Amino acid sequence: MxxxxxxxxxxxxxxxxxxxxxxxxxxxxxxxxxxxxxxxxxxxxxxxxxxxxxxxxxxxxxxxxxxxxxxxxxxxxxxxxxxxxxxxxxxxxxxxxxxxxxxxxxxxxxxxxxxxRHLDYVLYVQGVTHMGGSPKASRLFKLDQSQRDVSWLQLAFNNFQVLVNNFPNSNYAPDAAQRMIAIYNDLAEHEMVAARWYVKRDAYVAAVNRAKWVFQYYPQSESTPEAIAVLAYSYDKLGMTTTAEQYKTLLQINYPSYLNADGSVKLPNQKSTSFTKRLLNTVTLHKFDKKADTQGVVSSYNGQTRNQVIHQAGGLPPLPSQPAEMDDSKEHMSMPIQEKRRHIGLSLPDQQ
The missing domain is CATH 1.25.40.10 (Tetratricopeptide repeat domain)
Incomplete structure (x- = not known):
């Protein structure tokens, strides 16, 4: 790096x-x-x-x-x-x-x-600010991050990615890495919110478009299993049996809980969840002691060490260059390709 x-x-x-x-x-x-x-x-x-x-x-x-x-x-x-x-x-x-x-x-x-030498701090604060959404609008409402305008989340992800890739030893890198992972999951969840909506209305081509976006561009997200299930289910409903069976095979190998005993797809009765909201609920933004430039506060320890979480975030692919606002009315059926600083934030323990 x-x-x-x-x-x-x-x-x-x-x-x-x-x-x-x-x-x-x-x-x-x-x-x-x-x-x-x-x-x-x-x-x-x-x-x-x-x-x-x-x-x-x-x-x-x-x-x-x-x-x-x-x-x-x-x-x-x-x-x-x-x-x-x-x-x-x-x-x-x-x-x-x-x-x-x-x-x-x-x-x-x-x-x-x-x-x-303070660029890491400035990138971090910039990312935290963007993560909150529009400076004048969405902060006024307690919205699920995955259901609002995600352009601010994309900006925040880019800020944190620059920080993690260029300053992996920064005191802010562990927190930035956790935020990157949460944002990545929220961007995928944003697509799944739309996919679920289309499935409920039997708009299976549109559901395929949204689920496929997750499968292609957010393969490491927590929404991937459900995205594969939606693809299998929707292709089955569209009468594209061969393609549906390919996705069912992926489910059988990797996520068997998404299949019923008779081999049919079992879609979870899932409500939208905001990963960034879950993370931020455990984070208290504050000023560190002026003399304690290297100290931090562990506020959401999940068992990963500092090095592990930075490595995980560093392995995330870049965000797609175009927004996921596709025309859902059109068929798109091809198989997807696999000095001091005022501190704000948290840290994780060093590698043990």
């Missing part, structure tokens, strides 16, 4: 357009006529702004910290504490629930500091 901090897999767009800002303590703006100048001067030194922001963070006054850090970055954009101020700003914005600002700030950090 790659470990250099250049993050070659980050898009060129993230790395391009670094702002050439001047590090001065006075800003001048022209308003109206050329001879009318308004000079906005820094009221404090960079260090004073930064220390004031730290005091606000310690007290949990996140809105005050956001304002002070914003002033520090405005008046001292290339100062000694510029990078750290942006890291603290990201943390304060997250704690204040301003997720749209978090998305903007993490993107800005990736653009301004493409070789920073």
């Amino acid at each position: 790659k470990t250099n901090h250049s993050l070659k897999v980050l898009s060129v767009a993230m790395l391009a357009g670094t702002l050439a800002l001047s590090g001065c303590s006075t800003l001048k703006s022209i308003v109206g006529k050329k001879d009318n100048k308004i000079t906005i001067s820094a009221e404090q030194s960079e260090l004073s702004y930064y220390e004031q922001a730290q005091a606000a963070l310690e007290k949990g006054n996140y809105h005050e910290a956001i304002k002070t850090l914003g002033d520090a970055r405005t008046f001292y954009p290339t100062g000694t504490h510029a990078q750290q101020a942006l890291l603290d700003l990201i943390y304060a914005q997250y704690q204040a629930g301003d997720y749209e600002a978090v998305s903007n700030s993490t993107a800005e950090f990736l653009r301004l500091y493409p070789t920073s």
Whole structure:
């Protein structure tokens, strides 16, 4: 795995357009006529702004910290504490629930500091933010992740995948890996929600399309057995006996519980389940102690060691390049091809 901090897999767009800002303590703006100048001067030194922001963070006054850090970055954009101020700003914005600002700030950090040793942290926070859904919409509702717009989950998966692949030794890698696995399962479940709906309405071609997407693109998901069962059942209903028998054979070998004694397919009476919701119900996002940069909290230990869960996530295939919004009315019957950081998260024990 790659470990250099250049993050070659980050898009060129993230790395391009670094702002050439001047590090001065006075800003001048022209308003109206050329001879009318308004000079906005820094009221404090960079260090004073930064220390004031730290005091606000310690007290949990996140809105005050956001304002002070914003002033520090405005008046001292290339100062000694510029990078750290942006890291603290990201943390304060997250704690204040301003997720749209978090998305903007993490993107800005990736653009301004493409070789920073804190890229793993920024990718992690960006992924956690995307995992919550639209900054202004879905957070207002307690929706099953697998039944809402999954585009945000796809963004989060990509953030975590870059982190795990490039920073496998990061303190955030185990948590990111668990989130990747949960998201992967939710994306597959998203298709199965539609497949079940079509089966109930005898729309078997559409059910085949959805189940086949899971079988092809999410073969390591927990939805795969049910997807094979839906394929076998639907092809049988469509009168495509030979194809149905091929999927029944797969069930007999790998998932015999999905077959009845007479060889017919037994579809589970299953309701949608959100794997990310299950994971997040056990995760408490919090700030680690400032002096304990390497400590974490185990909040959903499932028997896997740190190395095992990272290896499992690293083995997940890339997400399909196109969304799974296919035309379900059309037949598609071919057989499928087989410095410090404000911490948010959890960790797993080292390999035993």
